[in-house]
Amino acid sequence: MKRWMLLLTMVCALSVGCMAAEPETLAAGALQVTASFDGGDAKIGQNILHITVSDRDGAKLPGAVVTVDPQMPTHGHGSSETPVVKDGGQGAYTASPVTLQMQGHWKITVTATHDTETGATVLDVTL
Amino acid sequence: MITWRIAIALCTLLAVLPSEALAGACCMSSSVYGVGRLKDWENAAGGSSLSWLHTTGAWDQAGRYAGLGATQSDDMRAQVWAMARFHARGTAWVRAPLQLGFRSAAGTSGELRSQALSAGDMDLGARWAFVEVGEEAGQTAIASSLGLTVPSGRTTAESRDPLGADVAGRGGFALTLSTALERTWMPWFVRGTVAGSLPLPFEREDTGVWQRFGPSVTISGTAGRELWSGTVLSATLQGTWEGSLVSGATAVPDSRALLINGLLAMSHQIGGEWTLQLAASAAPPVAGWGVNRPLVVSTVLGVRYGYVP
Numbered sequence: 089m090k091r092w093m094l095l096l097t098m099v100c101a102l103s104v105g106c107m108a109a110e111p112e113t114l115a116a117g118a119l120q121v122t123a124s125f126d127g128g129d130a131k132i133g134q135n136i137l138h139i140t141v142s143d144r145d146g147a148k149l150p151g152a153v154v155t156v157d158p159q160m161p162t163h164g165h166g167s168s169e170t171p172v173v174k175d176g177g178q179g180a181y182t183a184s185p186v187t188l189q190m191q192g193h194w195k196i197t198v199t200a201t202h203d204t205e206t207g208a209t210v211l212d213v214t215l
Numbered sequence: 216m217i218t219w220r221i222a223i224a225l226c227t228l229l230a231v232l233p234s235e236a237l238a239g240a241c242c243m244s245s246s247v248y249g250v251g252r253l254k255d256w257e258n259a260a261g262g263s264s265l266s267w268l269h270t271t272g273a274w275d276q277a278g279r280y281a282g283l284g285a286t287q288s289d290d291m292r293a294q295v296w297a298m299a300r301f302h303a304r305g306t307a308w309v310r311a312p313l314q315l316g317f318r319s320a321a322g323t324s325g326e327l328r329s330q331a332l333s334a335g336d337m338d339l340g341a342r343w344a345f346v347e348v349g350e351e352a353g354q355t356a357i358a359s360s361l362g363l364t365v366p367s368g369r370t371t372a373e374s375r376d377p378l379g380a381d382v383a384g385r386g387g388f389a390l391t392l393s394t395a396l397e398r399t400w401m402p403w404f405v406r407g408t409v410a411g412s413l414p415l416p417f418e419r420e421d422t423g424v425w426q427r428f429g430p431s432v433t434i435s436g437t438a439g440r441e442l443w444s445g446t447v448l449s450a451t452l453q454g455t456w457e458g459s460l461v462s463g464a465t466a467v468p469d470s471r472a473l474l475i476n477g478l479l480a481m482s483h484q485i486g487g488e489w490t491l492q493l494a495a496s497a498a499p500p501v502a503g504w505g506v507n508r509p510l511v512v513s514t515v516l517g518v519r520y521g522y523v524p
């Protein structure tokens with residue numbers, strides 16, 4: 089019995105994890121998150137990321153807690169600086185510095201939480 | 216293309232040079248590059264080197280090469296090493312690098328520049344010669360080494376530099392076992408080395424997740440020649456194949472790595488126990504010579520002192 093519960097918990101945890109990592113994937117009730125680099129393309133060094141957060145109906149959502157986590161999965165490390173996210177109002181947020189300190193493949197996960205709802209987007213960038 | 220032309224020219228030069236006044240087989244290849252080994256009559260040796268490492272670009276996970284563009288990445292690395300004999304067949308060594316990193320890139324607020332001085336990962340190990348070079352004429356020399364890399368350098372997770380100028384270590388201990396076969400036909404020598412490296416798991420400081428770099432195999436072939444008494448030139452081609460990075464309990468997709476590069480080294484005895492060493496290494500900036508690795512062109516200037524009791 090306990091084993092079944094453990095398995096069920098693991099499946100649930102896995103599916104939540106997968107949802108969080110899928111780019112632009114939204115489940116019912118999840119927040120919609122978009123992100124784009126200032127100037128269009130990401131560069132080696134410090135970048136600015138423009139983020140928007142909307143609710144399930146597409147209404148812009150200020151006041152969300154937004155985090156940005158740049159990682160180089162194939163190198164096994166993250167960014168040398170932690171981005172600071174500023175709420176610009178009307179669902180627009182700015183993260184800076186989004187530091188991509190070296191050439192290669194980066195996965196930048198942007199997560200937004202508002203009340204009990206969350207949403208995420210993942211940007212795949214090759215520098 | 217230029218690389219091949221240089222290689223052909225070098226081979227021709229090696230072949231046509233006169234073979235006069237040559238040293239014994241035992242010491243020809245001992246000091247040509249890096250820590251090397253002790254000569255028959257030496258009890259200890261030490262040295263230091265200064266390298267300039269210039270990154271020109273990188274190969275991605277599919278082996279495609281891309282240049283660094285407007286970004287600049289250079290490192291100057293100073294290294295001290297020492298080696299001592301503990302047995303007629305056994306020697307132990309230790310090596311400690313110090314790195315000065317220079318980076319520049321076009322950041323969001325104009326040109327971004329950074330430099331940092333950091334201690335690198337230390338190496339220590341022992342070498343055992345089953346058949347020492349020059350011990351018996353016409354026989355292939357065999358020696359094995361066991362090395363340990365100590366993660367004394369700052370890792371990317373510990374770095375706070377926006378361009379990673381202060382990164383000087385990989386994180387985690389690593390064990391390396393290597394075996395070298397060497398054959399001498401005066402004034403030539405050839406050496407083949409196979410090395411297996413096993414990085415040990417370590418906890419990432421930023422995420423708290425345990426990770427382990429993939430085990431790797433390095434195969435290298437060296438051909439060298441004593442040009443004139445006390446001066447040795449060698450060319451090496453080496454390839455390193457590295458397995459997948461493991462994060463938590465899962466292998467990270469597309470994290471396997473490969474690097475094939477060439478190395479030219481020259482050593483010149485500048486009198487008595489002192490030897491001057493010069494080396495350069497590079498790889499062609501084309502697809503297939505690397506996977507998930509930067510292309511680093513390096514030049515090394517070193518000095519070696521051999522202690523005779």
Ligand SMILES: [Cu+2]
Nearest residue numbers: 160163190192
């Ligand atoms: Cu990296």
